[in-house]
Amino acid sequence: MNNFVAYFYDITIDKLTFNNKYYSFNYLGYLYRLYLIDNIDVDMLVNINKRLIDNTLVSEIIINRDGKYISTYNGSNYILIKIYANPEKKISLDEITYLANTLYTKNIKMNWAKLWSTKIDYLENLINENGKKYPLLVDSFNYFVGLAENAISYYNSIEIGNDNTYVISHKTLKYNDTVDVLYNPLNIIFDYSVRDVAEYIKNSFWNNNKNIYDELSEYMKYNHLSITDVKLLISRILYPSFYFGLYEDILIYNMNESIILKFTNKLPQYEIYISNMIAFFNNYYDIPKINWLNRKNED
Numbered sequence: 001m002n003n004f005v006a007y008f009y010d011i012t013i014d015k016l017t018f019n020n021k022y023y024s025f026n027y028l029g030y031l032y033r034l035y036l037i038d039n040i041d042v043d044m045l046v047n048i049n050k051r052l053i054d055n056t057l058v059s060e061i062i063i064n065r066d067g068k069y070i071s072t073y074n075g076s077n078y079i080l081i082k083i084y085a086n087p088e089k090k091i092s093l094d095e096i097t098y099l100a101n102t103l104y105t106k107n108i109k110m111n112w113a114k115l116w117s118t119k120i121d122y123l124e125n126l127i128n129e130n131g132k133k134y135p136l137l138v139d140s141f142n143y144f145v146g147l148a149e150n151a152i153s154y155y156n157s158i159e160i161g162n163d164n165t166y167v168i169s170h171k172t173l174k175y176n177d178t179v180d181v182l183y184n185p186l187n188i189i190f191d192y193s194v195r196d197v198a199e200y201i202k203n204s205f206w207n208n209n210k211n212i213y214d215e216l217s218e219y220m221k222y223n224h225l226s227i228t229d230v231k232l233l234i235s236r237i238l239y240p241s242f243y244f245g246l247y248e249d250i251l252i253y254n255m256n257e258s259i260i261l262k263f264t265n266k267l268p269q270y271e272i273y274i275s276n277m278i279a280f281f282n283n284y285y286d287i288p289k290i291n292w293l294n295r296k297n298e299d
Helices: 001-008 042-053 093-100 112-133 136-156 195-206 210-223 227-238 241-253 255-262 267-282 291-299
Strands: 022-027 030-037 071-073 077-085 168-171 188-191
Touching: 001 022, 001 071, 001 077, 001 291, 093 195, 093 210, 112 227, 112 241, 112 267, 136 227, 136 241, 168 195, 168 255, 195 210, 195 227, 195 267, 227 267, 241 255, 255 267, 267 291
Parallel strands: none
Antiparallel strands: 022 030, 030 077, 071 077, 168 188
């Protein structure tokens, strides 16, 4: 790939590393990453990138020698990005909120319940094909599907209008991600304003973030959420995206299955955390209670 980078981008490098999802290298003091891509709307991606590049730390999509954003090699397509954010810095709720306020659109339709149902079907097919090799996944899968079905039911109970504003959000935000993931244009989408907030809340448990309630209190002061927003937030908190993300990492990227124990071993504490989080928002809004979580908290 060194020759690929030299040919398409006129960049000569000595060392290039690969970590399952991208190649990375340093050049003139900046970190670069080369991603293999598939089924991506490049025009939309580039448009968002250009609009964010001057007022955020979003990574820059680099044009190749032919003036194109996609470089094709051996039948595969690649995009090179130049990273400006500090890859050692943790993601903060303030930074999520700042980025969400930079761009918005109304020209999409969103239905989390349909997306989640499709995801479950996809993962069920994967486990049916590979289950014998992954006993820890098999043992935990039904529990998390049940959690997801609770999220779907909660979401379907929300009366959502048609005139919604969708803000800069992210496909994935994992518990160990840093801000370069936040500013990766390949990870950016438009979605409800509470999507990333919910992911941050879930990740805060796994990161042992002791300041989460103080951060949320501050967030609530300056972000005026509607009752619909808060219900959407709760539905997203219920959805175990952290587990399903690991599920794919294990089955597709060959991550060691034992990583799942970090999550399954702390499920009783996590359930209490989610129950307490819903109670926190219930101090501000009259939202439906999750009876089975309340019972868990009382045990």
